[in-house]
Amino acid sequence: MNVQSTNKKEVIFQSTLVLLQDNGFHGTPMSQIAQHAKLSVGTIYHYFESKEELILELFAYCKAQLMDFIFDGTTLTEEQYENDFKKVWRRFVQFYTDYPTYFCFMNQFYSSPFHETERLRKLQQPNEDRANIQNFLARGIELNQLRDTSIHILNSAFTGVAVSYIKSVIFGKVTMQKEELDEMVDLVWKSIKKEYV
Amino acid sequence: MNVQSTNKKEVIFQSTLVLLQDNGFHGTPMSQIAQHAKLSVGTIYHYFESKEELILELFAYCKAQLMDFIFDGTTLTEEQYENDFKKVWRRFVQFYTDYPTYFCFMNQFYSSPFHETERLRKLQQPNEDRANIQNFLARGIELNQLRDTSIHILNSAFTGVAVSYIKSVIFGKVTMQKEELDEMVDLVWKSIKKEYV
DNA sequence: GTTTGTAGATTGAACGTTCATTTGATGGAT
């Protein structure tokens, strides 16, 4: 597998994302992906073992891009945590509203049986060195900036509001207003920051 | 179609919910639904025009049950709004954590192309008399109890945190703690209530 | 009280299509 193949994989990924948005996993046949990517089906099977494998790798690809984007340039210091937090949250929203195909895919993925498959795999070979939201929130507690409550409460507040808002922007065709974003990032921050700091 | 048929439909609905949780829409063939419901495929097609129609009706069925459950006994008066709100939010979480099959289905539905189909149908024949969350939040603004901001911001805060928390309970196998729920309902309320009332 | 008629409910085998995957041949680069 040479340098070209990453490009080829990426072409396949992008085609899959576009088609998935309108037709869903099972409404998108391999043949259609091939056609859109201007390849033959056989070629896709040269790069991916199966359709499931393609989806799973696509998930990892999307997630890596998201994480790289939202955590770029964060300092993780006590003084900067509030700033970092707000920056990260805004970027999370921005990433997905800028790339709705990514959002549709991730969203479908998380609510599908694939998600379970992916969880099981990660248990077999854990690889937690990459920055992720859970670690970022845990760091916030360590730095005494976030309420010392369970990570999944914090995560629910962080992700939940963001995802729900992104949905209303993408599906509800609501145009995103700067003031709305400002309001919402404050709302999220206030709801989980440590009081009386 | 007599009185029996509602029962028969419900049997089909329940079987569909159970199978959908593990296998998803397209991983659940009609034949399997029939088997689980102890019926033949033909019978399902007697009650539903197609698989799509079955899914769409199942959605309406689930949604109606959810709404009836969460809004039962709410007064919608100024004095009671905070109480109502917290009650409704808790019930929302309770309903879905008690009936994870419903959650898995609704969650899949909302992130699938079916959702768009359903939206389009509702536009053709709107039927907004049934209580729903959007109206409930709008009423909160009218009563001067919620921040006078756009409905979809309020909705994002309400639904987003709830859904995200429900997910962590159902999929993350986290057991729901009473204190966590209390914390979270406060968190949501504070984040969208009207200040200085 | 028995027979007959009828409409709806139920069945499951059969049909046609679609799809993921395989395969064996072809092309091109080193």
Add this chain to the structure above:
DNA sequence: ATCCATCAAATGAACGTTCAATCTACAAAC
């Protein structure tokens, strides 16, 4: 001359849907 990439046709299984036949319940007719 070997190895990888690419292709498109072939395969076979799975699936949604149809349909003609059978069953059930019940009411009308006698």
